Amino acid sequence: MDWTLTPETALADRNATTINPFWKSQVTTGEFTGLGGVTVHYAWCCPANAHTTVVISSGRIESLLKYKELIYDLWHNGFAVFIPDHRGQGLSGRMTSDPQHGFVHKFDDYVDDLLQFIDDIVMPHAPAPLTLLCHSMGGAIGTLTMLREPERFERAVLASPMFGVRPALPDWVAKGLINAGLTLNRLRRKDAGYFFGQTPYVAYPYALNKLTHSEVRYRLFRELYDEDKRIQLGGVTTEWLSAAQQAMDTIEAQAEKMTTPTLLFSADDDKIIDNDRQRSVAKRMPNLHLEVVAEAYHELFTEADEYRTPVLNKTLSFLQGGSILK
Template sequence: MDEPLYATPDNPVPDNHFSGFFEGKGGVKIRYAVFRSAAREAKGTIVLLQGRSETIEKYFETIRDFTARGLWVATFDWRGQGGSGRMLSDQRRGHVARFSDYEADLKQFLEQVVLPDTRLPFYIVAHSMGALVALSQAPELESRIDRMALAAPFVALAGQVMSQRSITLIANTASLFLLGGRTFRKHPSAQPFEGNVLTADRRRYERNQAICDAFPDLSLGQPTARWLKETLGAIARVSRQEHLTRIRIPTLLLCPTADPIVPRAAINDLARKFRAGRLIEIDGARHELFSEADRYRAQAMAAIEAFIPGSLAEHGALEA
């Protein structure tokens, strides 16, 4: 790919930005972008962490929402997806060697891009796998991140033929026998809006699909056994009481109640053990809250705006 960011007719690149690559752990090229607010005085910076298989382009609408409220947005594509370096010769396989590589890339991003080139204070807004990385790294982020808002945090895996325990056992065994680069399923073809489990909004679903259609190098297929092993291990670790007790960053947990990917019960259980966390449920919403229908997405955005000082409700009612 020659250009850092890509537009489609109904998804133009937001104005007032800079983008490029930084070097992640092991020399992997990580694509990033920073979007400035037009406000005279910035109210801080959102560090936006995507879910598995997502790209910067998918968040252009959400980025505009934040910058319109006086916040800068800094974001990047995780290694192995989007416009960042891929891990395997079959670039469609979603792979990571170690979950700690994601954490190392986040640390590099904060040090190389966010701290020198954006505006204080810093807040994390994360979705799904990005929220899992944030939870895992949070005990070390207290001095840098003021607050976190985590949408549909990936703290359990539902909607599979096998149980999470069985998937963990198989993924661990495959990795042990040097088969960590294998996938359990074939890469899916493009799915129609009808019957999708991600969003009730046809326009946003088709917009996101059009990005992958126009720029297939940004798309990603099935996760590998190693990715499952590492990610499920991280889920087990962050769900323990002793880990959650170490997190002191005020955190908003947004739970879409009709999410078939991350079970509602798992997020509720996490919230009960998480002293720094506050739970808000978005009744009827599916997994991708930032691509959901307006009636759900607006609730999620309003909750974030009230929680993060400096946006619409500077002294919001959701003080943690």
């Protein structure tokens, strides 16, 4: 089935004339207090006669504000949409003295927030079957959530899920660098510190980006982050990377227990994710269908139309109840 999606050629104009007015008139925003007193920001919208409810788990550094186009497309096609900003990023609360730190104590904190969001915000308003849509780090969070509560979602879509990251260093090297960084931060009496080579927020020009082939979507993303500095986030801290490694190891160790019907899109020219590990883990998950998106970069939901359109057509059809093709 072909769904009604926003084309790149119309995006700049539609963003101003349709999507932003839709956000003001149809989207409800709010906050709740998560574990440790951290404020978690969220947004949701529900069209009349919604046929499916989708919860979005976004990637690292992302804010729900970056998802306006996707949320509009989902809503316009009859999906009720709910999305939180993960703790430590977007409009949600920070946990270190530097608001640009990419930081979390452990990925279970993300999972706790997501489940609280579903219980307190989604379920009172959800009009239809509950499904999950994840990108990158959000794919790791979503997978951990499904491992903890296998019956929570009827089905899930994972786009470029973070089951491994690049560069794919030997395990002993990665753990050695992480332990060295953690020790250094303790000696400096810092609550957290950037991992080696990581920096505060940098707005790379389109020509140097490895996230998307879509110049207009990349430009709108950077303009958004330039206009609202609250959502800017720098590189990962050693503490975040340590938590991420533990999360990815857990997913790999428990892959066979992931039984939720799942459609996974692997971007073949991904410069962020270790696709070898990702696909190896994915192939051990029962009830999962893996699709490789040839030549695509990491951000499939903001990719050029030649990649985004077929991915979203399959995503929406699957979330609505379509079968996994074997």
